[in-house]
Amino acid sequence: xxxxxxxxxxxxxxxxxxxxxxxxxxxxxxxxxxxxxxxxxxxxxxxxxxxxxxxxxxxxxxxxxxxxxxxxxxxxxxxxxxxxxxxxxxxxxxxxxxxxxxxxxxxxxxxxxxxxxxxxxxxxxxxxxxxxxxxxxxxxxxxxxxxxxxxxxxxxxxxxxxxxxxxxxxxxxxxxxxxxxxxxxxxxxxxxxxxxxxxxxxxxxxxxxxxxxxxxxxxxxxxxxxxxxxxxxxxxxxxxxxxxxxxxxxxxxxxxxxxxxxxxxxxxxxxxxxxxxxxxxxxxxxxxxxxxxxxxxxxxxxxxxxxxxxxxxxxxxxxxxxxxxxxxxxxxxxxxxxxxxxxxxxxxxxxxxxxxxxxxxxxxxxxxxxxxxxxxxxxxxxxxxxxxxxxxxxxxxxxxxx
Numbered sequence: 001x002x003x004x005x006x007x008x009x010x011x012x013x014x015x016x017x018x019x020x021x022x023x024x025x026x027x028x029x030x031x032x033x034x035x036x037x038x039x040x041x042x043x044x045x046x047x048x049x050x051x052x053x054x055x056x057x058x059x060x061x062x063x064x065x066x067x068x069x070x071x072x073x074x075x076x077x078x079x080x081x082x083x084x085x086x087x088x089x090x091x092x093x094x095x096x097x098x099x100x101x102x103x104x105x106x107x108x109x110x111x112x113x114x115x116x117x118x119x120x121x122x123x124x125x126x127x128x129x130x131x132x133x134x135x136x137x138x139x140x141x142x143x144x145x146x147x148x149x150x151x152x153x154x155x156x157x158x159x160x161x162x163x164x165x166x167x168x169x170x171x172x173x174x175x176x177x178x179x180x181x182x183x184x185x186x187x188x189x190x191x192x193x194x195x196x197x198x199x200x201x202x203x204x205x206x207x208x209x210x211x212x213x214x215x216x217x218x219x220x221x222x223x224x225x226x227x228x229x230x231x232x233x234x235x236x237x238x239x240x241x242x243x244x245x246x247x248x249x250x251x252x253x254x255x256x257x258x259x260x261x262x263x264x265x266x267x268x269x270x271x272x273x274x275x276x277x278x279x280x281x282x283x284x285x286x287x288x289x290x291x292x293x294x295x296x297x298x299x300x301x302x303x304x305x306x307x308x309x310x311x312x313x314x315x316x317x318x319x320x321x322x323x324x325x326x327x328x329x330x331x332x333x334x335x336x337x338x339x340x341x342x343x344x345x346x347x348x349x350x351x352x353x354x355x356x357x358x359x360x361x362x363x364x365x366x367x368x369x370x371x372x373x374x375x376x377x378x379x380x381x382x383x384x385x386x387x388x389x390x391x392x393x394x395x396x397x398x399x400x401x402x
Contacts, residue, residue, distance in 0.1 A: 003206065012356075013223075013360060016373050080118045080121040082117075086120060092202035094127070095193050098133030100245070127200060154188050157196050194218075227252075228241070230366065235344075240362065249279075264349075267295050268350065270306070271355055273306040282316075293322060298330060305357055331361070
């Protein structure tokens, strides 16, 4: 539509620079080198003990300002109320997509408590759009108390939605056979948000209504590793998906069987140590019809990665003991190589899923040519820690000392 559109998202897959983009283009290495010292200088001058994510957010804001963004899509990090992105006082619209029991130690141990943290992004005099997988009563009360200009669901905005769209609005925690997947639900939420800000004229430089074909084209786009289908030259299909917790694993297993009903799958799986490995394992085994020989377990080279021993021990069924793993070489690359060979022999689809921390190595092993970080920044970025020296480039050509 002729606008300069910024995107802020996390975590990244292969390069830190994915977190801040303008019209689909990553922030350049040169821009990181130019802008980041300015953020560090401000932290030092004002004695601000900023976290990794806070520094990243400030860097993104400076990037959008310097490059004259017309509109920016900000994804919150953890929660919302206390998130660094929440310094924006008058957003065009707040969007809460879905809420599940995650990060309970920080956000609260019930859906309602977590919803209040997420609802912290609602602002006085500004509208809020709430997806179907949320406790509506709690958030409606939150919006009322904060003085939001309006509380909307997708049905309120897209009242003429198709039957397929309506079916995707079921709760993200309760999957029935007729439910499509997260993709349709998320696309519908995105479309509703666009129509809402368009209707309320929240984007000054948007001169005309967004045509329906442009809307469909835009909301059909997907980030990397969200049921990303890779068609290889050797005829083998590989699917990359960052399903990393029980609800997402359940959805993935459902979508695999719904999309490819007469196909067998081979799963390469790695998990984070803070997830329910037993429940995740059940859904993975379900996807391969409890054939543990079609499962490959890996351990990403990341401090938050679950150990192979712990994944196997957590499996209540005991089946994962018979899966493919190697205590001597726990790498994603080793199992990708083995999985490709076995999937081709048996005419299976190879699925790589689990923690986002394993995806960079998986994509490299599969031959992707894309920006990548050094091992040092990969660890820092994923663990949300500080380091004395951080390399935010996709090569070793730039080193930035704090």
